[in-house]
Amino acid sequence: MGLLARRPGRRTGGRIARRRVLLGALPLAALTLLVLPQSVSNRIRVWAGPIFSPFHQVTAAWSLDIADRVPGSAAESSEEAARLRNQVDTLENGLAEAAALLAEYDRRVRDLAGIRQGLDGLPCRLVPARIVSPEVSGGRASARLAEGSDKGVRKGGAVIARQIDRGGREALERGEPVLTAAGLVGIVDEVGPLMSTVRLTTDPRTSLMVQIVTRRSGRWQAGPEGVARGTEDGTAIAVQGIPRTSDVAVGDFVVTSPSPESPLPPYLIVGRVSRCHLKPAALFYELVVEPRVPPAEAREVYVLAPDAQPQAGTR
């Protein structure tokens, strides 16, 4: 019996060692799972998850369909959805229109600010106007064509006079300049109660006192003064009276003259020199100026009218 006696110390020691190994292995296993990629965790969940939720498939069928609680039929819901879609479309269209109008107002404000800055404190008011297309002005384009050159029509189809949607109601007067932020467009010719005729700068009847402004080596310089008239074909402006000794070149600016004799405000841009020709025996240049604002493109304009109450300290 003694030979078969137990050795409690060795068995107990082995049990303790196994316990320690187990206690050490479990946290290591958890840490190992922690550092493995998420895909491993997901795969374990997919495999082992249903073990702990055996009733999920059963109870899922008991849940109420939320659609059963919604009052009304499917047809009513689709009609309501169509109505809401139409409403959204209408609102989006309104929003786009408002955005376009806002952009237009912003542009006008910038134009006005630019023109004001160029007028350098001149006591005046700017009357916004729109050049009316011949169709809108009641078919008068055909009548004008029949009436001939004294009404602003030239051979070759060049338009040298336009109508604007402002008139005596806005206290416009004959001879007031019509311009855009880019430059001079023309002169108010005839004033009606609601609409007025504008004689463009390319009209041969238009005569402006102008000055050449040059830029040489980065420096702006005022050049000689002359008289600008529309060419015969009504497509450009010819400047006369520029002496042959003047420094003039293609690209130079032509502005309204600052001379007190000029009826227009000074330094309104008329155009740029597009052709500069000097005949051998001529005393003056033959200058052709391209209008700053092409007549066919002018739409939104401003009429420069005198201020009814000029402010003190301004010219």
Add this chain to the structure above:
Amino acid sequence: MRWLLLAILAYACLVLQAWAFSPGGLAAQVHGHWTAPDLALLFGLFIALYFEPPVVFVTGWCLGMASDILPVSGKIGVLALLFCLLLYGVSLLRAVIPRGRVWVQFGLALGIVLVVHGVWYVATRLLEGSDPMVLRSAEEALLDAGYSAVLAPYLFWLLGWLRAPLGIPSGTSSD
């Protein structure tokens, strides 16, 4: 028999937690968080109060691993580590804890669930690479702890009826 019963009770707690205390069931949504009691941790706490530390360590690890598998996202292993370490610590102190008192059971459950869930939420957010949101994690852990602490005395009372099959001697010290 004892181990089998432990396994059955643990499985029952996990199934009950996954089924009854899921969103839409007995879970409550508070401030955008689905609050539910941690029945597995409460069962582990009960085991920690009456069993030896090595048993508690293994049981806690198993319960934590199962709790890691139940959610739909996150890494596996965080709760296993937290369960086994914290419950092991409670088991070491079981001799001095008046485990029979309701307020002790309530406070213990509140504290253990608060710590485990707080660390778990922060660790999960960090492991996913997002902001730890410590305060939000603490809020969520507090809600879970509150819900768990309310149910703890009832669960302990129910498990108390199984003392004999579980081999827990009645009238032990600190009861």
